[in-house]
Amino acid sequence: MTARGRDAATPFTEDSGVVGAGDDVRCGEPVAVHGGRVAVGVGARSDLLEAELDWAIRAALTAAGLSPGDVGVVATLDRRAGATLRAVADRHEWAVRSYRADQLAVVPVPHPSARVAAAAGTPSVAEAAALLAAGPGARLILPKSVWSGLTVAVADRAVTTALPRTASAQPGGEAGQPG
Secondary structure (H helix, E strand, C coil): CCCCCCCCCCCCCCCCEEEEECCCCCCCCCCEEEEEEEEEEEEECCCCCHHHHHHHHHHHHCCCCCHHHHHHCCCCCCCCHCCCHHHHHHHHHCEEEECCCCHHHHCCCCCCCHHHHHHHHHCCCCHHHHHHHHHHCCCEEEEEEEEEEEEEEEEEECCCCCCCHHHHHHCCCCCCCCC
């Protein structure tokens, strides 16, 4: 069970609730991210310390005029989503998303890197992971920035408002009349 009383093995669907810290969500599953409005993407080395990661994310958020409470999800390359990232995410109650290199490689980013592509199999980790985790229509509000050897990017989730369905929008209906 997670801290929110939901069995972490329960698959998510569009209406199954929120993703909480410690929840294991696989790419492609529709989810509703609880908490903040932004996604943080992280490109990190394997010998990363929790304090380094926490500091780098906080520094990036401060640079963007944000706080840890604005974050809903932190994302990275699948082979970097280990205990260090999960510990930091759990402390802040952020969801964790991880992506394969081929999933990140198809995301258009403003700052691709040939060096990262050679090492990780994708020209972007931080920016691509942030954009994917934030969802369709997301935009970068902090492009990749290097903090103590870690790369962090922040993307804002697209916010859409659905208008209530009116009688005039229904087939055969007129304004004020049921369809």
